[in-house]
Amino acid sequence: MSQPALLGGTPAVTAALPPWPLVDAEALAEITRVITEETLCPVGAEGTQGDFERAFAALHGRKFALAVNGGTAALMLALHGAGVQPGDEVICSPFTWGASVSCVLQNLAIPIFADIDRNTFTLDPASIEAKITPRTKAIVVVHIFGFPADMTRIMEVAKRHNLAVIEDCAQAHGGKHAGRLVGSWGTVGAFSLQASKNLTGGEGGILVCDDRVVYERAMSMGTHPQRLYAELELPEFREKIDSLAFNYRMHSMSAAMANVQLKYLEQWTLARGRNARDLYDQVRDLPFIEIPAELPETDRHAYYNIPFVYRPGIIPLSRTEFVEALKAEGVNAGIYVRVPLYLRPRFQNHDYFGRGYPWAIADEPVVYHKGDCPVAEAMAHVEFQVGGNYYVDSPELMAQVAAAMRKVGEQAPALRAYFDAPKASTSP
Ligand SMILES: Cc1ncc(COP(=O)(O)O)c(C=O)c1O
CATH class of the missing domain: 3.90.1150.10 (Aspartate Aminotransferase, domain 1)
Incomplete structure (x- = not known):
C-alpha cells in the first residue's frame, strides 16, 4: 500500500x-479581431456580442438573449424582467452560490427557502409547493453542479400558482431535462460566463427568454440608452429611456471568447x-x-x-x-x-442593505429556522x-x-x- x-x-x-479557461490560438485571434476591428465597449447589440446573443438564444430555442457582465447581473435582471417587485416572496434554494439568492435581495424581494432533492441537490417540487403563499411571485431554480432540476414538475407547480420561474444555469450550460436544454424551460434562463464555468468569456453572463415584456423590462434596468433606443418597442419602456439603469454591459473580449467556445x-x-x-x-x-x-x-x-x-x-x-x-x-x-444559506448570519440577522432591508418591507415577519429544509441541512x-x-x-x-x-x-x-x-x- x-x-x-x-x-x-x-x-x-x-x-x-x-487547461481552463481555454485561451487558445482561436480564442486569441478572435479576441484580437474584435477589440481592434469592432469595439472595446459594445453599447449596442451589433457585432460579435449580437452574434453571440443570437446564437445563444437559438441554441436554447428562445426569442431573446441579453449579454451582461456576469451571472449575478443576469440573475438580478432576470428577476426584475420577470416582474418581481419589492416585498414579493421568491422561493429559493438554500444549497447554492449566494448570487442565486442575492438577486432576490437586490430586487428588494424576500427569499423563502424550499428544500432540495437528496440525489440532485436541486429544488424539490413538493417542497416548493409547500412554501407558496399569496405573496409568492417567482421561483429561482438552480441547476447546481450541472444537475438538471426536475423542470417538468417545477413548471407544473409554477403554472398552477401563476409564478415566474428563473433558471440559474450558471453551473449547467449544456445540461438537459427531458431532452431540453436547461435555460429553455422557465420564464428566464440566466447563465454565468465566469472563468470556471462550462462556457466562459473569462467574465460575463447572459439571460434568455421568450416574452418581449420580460426582455424589455430586463434590458431597461441594465443597458445603455443607445441600445434601448435601437431595440425597445413597447411604449411603457420606450417612454422611460434614460441613463438611470445599472451598467451591466458585457466586455467585448468576453463576447469574442464565449462566442468561439459556443461551437464546442x-x-x-x-x-x-x-x-x-x-x-x-x-x-x-x-x-x-x-x-x-x-x-x-x-x-x-x-x-x-x-x-x-x-x-x-x-x-x-x-x-x-x-x-x-x-x-x-x-x-x-x-x-x-457547509451551511445552508438561510442559517448564515446575514439571513439570521436580516443584514443585507442595512436597516433590515429588504426584510423590513415584508408583509409578514420573516424568520429562518434550523430545520426549515432538513434535506439541505443533512446534505x-x-x-x-x-x-x-x-x-x-x-x-x-x-x-x-x-x-x-x-x-x-x-x-x-x-x-x-x-x-x-x-x-x-x-x-x-
Ligand atoms: C449557481 C451560481 N449562480 C450564480 C453565479 C454568479 O455568477 P457570476 O460569478 O458570473 O456573477 C455563480 C457563480 O459562481 C453560480 O455558481
Missing part, C-alpha cells in the same frame, strides 16, 4: 488538469459526462462514498463538477479530513456548501465534489483520481493517527 501524500508519500495524481459546448459537455461516468465506475465499490443515482436517459448532467456524498463512520476520517487527504493527493476536491454535512473542467477525455486523470480515493480509504487508520497527532505550532 502506498504512503498517503499527507504522510510524505507521492501524490496519486500526477496528470495535469485540462456540445462536444465538451459529452466529454464531461464520459469523464464523470468513468470516475464513478472506478469508485463505485468504495463503501465510504455514495454516487448519485443515474438520471433518466432524457436528462443530461452538465458536470460543472463531479459530485459525491461522503458516508461518515465507515472509515475513521471526517468528511473534511477525507477531502484534505484527497487534496494532498493532487485531487481538486472540495466541499461546496451540507456530507456533500463533496471533484472539481476541474474535464472537457476533454481524461482517462489517465480519472484513473488517478480514483486511485487517490482508494488510497485515502485504505490508509484511513494511518491518516487518523496523523490528524490526531499534536501538530507543531507555526506561531513563534
Whole structure:
C-alpha cells in the first residue's frame, strides 16, 4: 500500500488538469479581431456580442438573449424582467452560490427557502409547493453542479400558482431535462460566463427568454440608452429611456471568447459526462462514498463538477479530513456548501442593505429556522465534489483520481493517527 501524500508519500495524481479557461490560438485571434476591428465597449447589440446573443438564444430555442457582465447581473435582471417587485416572496434554494439568492435581495424581494432533492441537490417540487403563499411571485431554480432540476414538475407547480420561474444555469450550460436544454424551460434562463464555468468569456453572463415584456423590462434596468433606443418597442419602456439603469454591459473580449467556445459546448459537455461516468465506475465499490443515482436517459448532467456524498463512520476520517487527504493527493476536491444559506448570519440577522432591508418591507415577519429544509441541512454535512473542467477525455486523470480515493480509504487508520497527532505550532 502506498504512503498517503499527507504522510510524505507521492501524490496519486500526477496528470495535469485540462487547461481552463481555454485561451487558445482561436480564442486569441478572435479576441484580437474584435477589440481592434469592432469595439472595446459594445453599447449596442451589433457585432460579435449580437452574434453571440443570437446564437445563444437559438441554441436554447428562445426569442431573446441579453449579454451582461456576469451571472449575478443576469440573475438580478432576470428577476426584475420577470416582474418581481419589492416585498414579493421568491422561493429559493438554500444549497447554492449566494448570487442565486442575492438577486432576490437586490430586487428588494424576500427569499423563502424550499428544500432540495437528496440525489440532485436541486429544488424539490413538493417542497416548493409547500412554501407558496399569496405573496409568492417567482421561483429561482438552480441547476447546481450541472444537475438538471426536475423542470417538468417545477413548471407544473409554477403554472398552477401563476409564478415566474428563473433558471440559474450558471453551473449547467449544456445540461438537459427531458431532452431540453436547461435555460429553455422557465420564464428566464440566466447563465454565468465566469472563468470556471462550462462556457466562459473569462467574465460575463447572459439571460434568455421568450416574452418581449420580460426582455424589455430586463434590458431597461441594465443597458445603455443607445441600445434601448435601437431595440425597445413597447411604449411603457420606450417612454422611460434614460441613463438611470445599472451598467451591466458585457466586455467585448468576453463576447469574442464565449462566442468561439459556443461551437464546442456540445462536444465538451459529452466529454464531461464520459469523464464523470468513468470516475464513478472506478469508485463505485468504495463503501465510504455514495454516487448519485443515474438520471433518466432524457436528462443530461452538465458536470460543472463531479459530485459525491461522503458516508461518515465507515472509515475513521471526517468528511473534511477525507477531502484534505484527497487534496494532498493532487485531487481538486472540495466541499461546496457547509451551511445552508438561510442559517448564515446575514439571513439570521436580516443584514443585507442595512436597516433590515429588504426584510423590513415584508408583509409578514420573516424568520429562518434550523430545520426549515432538513434535506439541505443533512446534505451540507456530507456533500463533496471533484472539481476541474474535464472537457476533454481524461482517462489517465480519472484513473488517478480514483486511485487517490482508494488510497485515502485504505490508509484511513494511518491518516487518523496523523490528524490526531499534536501538530507543531507555526506561531513563534
Ligand atoms: C449557481 C451560481 N449562480 C450564480 C453565479 C454568479 O455568477 P457570476 O460569478 O458570473 O456573477 C455563480 C457563480 O459562481 C453560480 O455558481
